[in-house]
Amino acid sequence: MFTKARGRNSLLGDGSFLFADVLPGEVAEADSAVTFRFRLHPRGPHDVVESRPFSVKQRYGAGLAWDLRDIDEDVRAAARRLEVAWYASDDEPPTNSNGRGPGEGYNGTVYLDNIRTGDDPTTYNRRRWLRNRRRLQRENGFRTDVTVDELTDTIQRGQFVYADGTELDYEGRITDDGGLEVTIDGDTFVFGGDE
Structure with missing residues (x-):
């Protein structure tokens, strides 16, 4: 499942960290936790940049935080789309170089809120x-x-x-x-x- 957020100018601004609050509801036919990944899609010749995986138990809320300081400033400035991917942790879908795969998808509800950047370590x-x-x-x-x-x-x-x-x-x-x-x-x- 992929959720996209588009920015007007610079998607990430000058923020050093990306934050999001998540709450995976119940994912049908999956007893495992739900894994979240941030994916940053820049303009131009840059490759998709992906965060480490964040595992969150179903029906439990969590605050996620991605340190953006290790991403090249040119790539951050070229960000055109932020994607929040999620999947059942015991069933990771295959992905291609664009961070997409032919996965069948999941039935369930995942809440995303308060997606923002900040500079407060x-x-x-x-x-x-x-x-x-x-x-x-x-x-x-x-x-x-x-x-x-x-x-x-x-x-x-x-x-x-x-x-x-x-x-x-x-x-x-x-x-x-x-x-x-x-x-x-x-x-x-x-x-x-x-x-």
């Missing part, structure tokens, strides 16, 4: 943090304990322990510019400071 990291926390809770249950292996004025390292017994390494660090950098199981989130 705190909003971006907050959305990533919440998605990560919810994913870990779905996979492992609630966090039940914290083991601290190292604690200084600027660093805390240890493991988060979850209800199913899973232990994940974490590190919290005060950055030189006064921000907070948190890494959980290899995913890093930065809050405050210069970001």
Whole structure:
């Protein structure tokens, strides 16, 4: 399923991040989560640029965030169409170089709202943090304990322990510019400071 948004001048403006709120209703004949991808279609000789996949459980809302800073500025400026593709996570459709495929489609309802760009890295990291926390809770249950292996004025390292017994390494660090950098199981989130 593809949803298109067209812009008047520069589709993305000067925003460094793209945000969207999504709510996959029930997708017929699919028990899996629903995967979303942003696809940016630029004018001219540029290839379609695609975000990483975002998996959202059916009947659960989520805020998605795509960091656009890694996309070449010429490609961003040439954006003529933004596409939000979605499909059942256990049935990814094949796609061609235009990000389209011969898929049969799905019966169901997906709500998209508040699609916008912004420059606030705190909003971006907050959305990533919440998605990560919810994913870990779905996979492992609630966090039940914290083991601290190292604690200084600027660093805390240890493991988060979850209800199913899973232990994940974490590190919290005060950055030189006064921000907070948190890494959980290899995913890093930065809050405050210069970001």
